[in-house]
């Protein structure tokens with residue numbers, strides 16, 4: 771039924787959530803801004819600058835564009851340092867085996883992620899050359915829930931949105947898939963979105979979708 775499968779990265783292929791949380795928390799603590807897991811949940815799938823705006827909602831101070839750029843860079847430096855701990859062992863075996871089986875079945879496999887660190891993360895996981903195409907935070911101007919990142923991924927693998935399935939863990943990602951004309955498979959909180967096409971219990975359930 772589908773010709774291509776487009777995977778979100780963070781929360782689908784690997785679990786960088788805890789590092790994002792720690793890095794935002796460190797920044798918020800330094801600025802004296804309240805930050806917790808609940809606020810962190812709103813950051814899933816959202817671009818770095820949009821995340822910063824959410825983190826700064828609790829601040830009484832107004833920040834200029836340049837100050838915000840510096841804060842986003844500061845967060846990213848902390849995040850990248852934390853990512854140094856990541857290696858091929860952080861790629862779950864279930865994910866790798868499922869990807870291999872989907873590839874064997876003839877699907878084109880692409881990444882559609884808001885992250886500008888996508889290539890570095892894929893390299894650390896040992897997946898640097900694995901995907902047929904990578905669409906990420908570096909080739910888009912609008913972040914999820916805008917469909918741009920998935921439309922670009924479909925274009926890169928030469929398939930139409932209706933022939934591709936998007937796999938997501940964020941509600942913003944399911945929204946993006948829906949707006950772009952893609953079917954979607956949701957893991958975790960993404961299962962709650964009213965427009966999700968398939969609800970997955972675990973990653974390998976993708977093998978039951980034809």
Ligand code: BG6
Nearest residue numbers: 780813814815818884885886887
């Ligand atoms: C998404 C994450 O994949 O990438 C978001 O779910 C994150 O939480 C976004 O903000 C941007 O990531 P980065 O690595 O470019 O800061």
Ligand code: MG
Nearest residue numbers: 778780781939
């Ligand atoms: Mg995600």
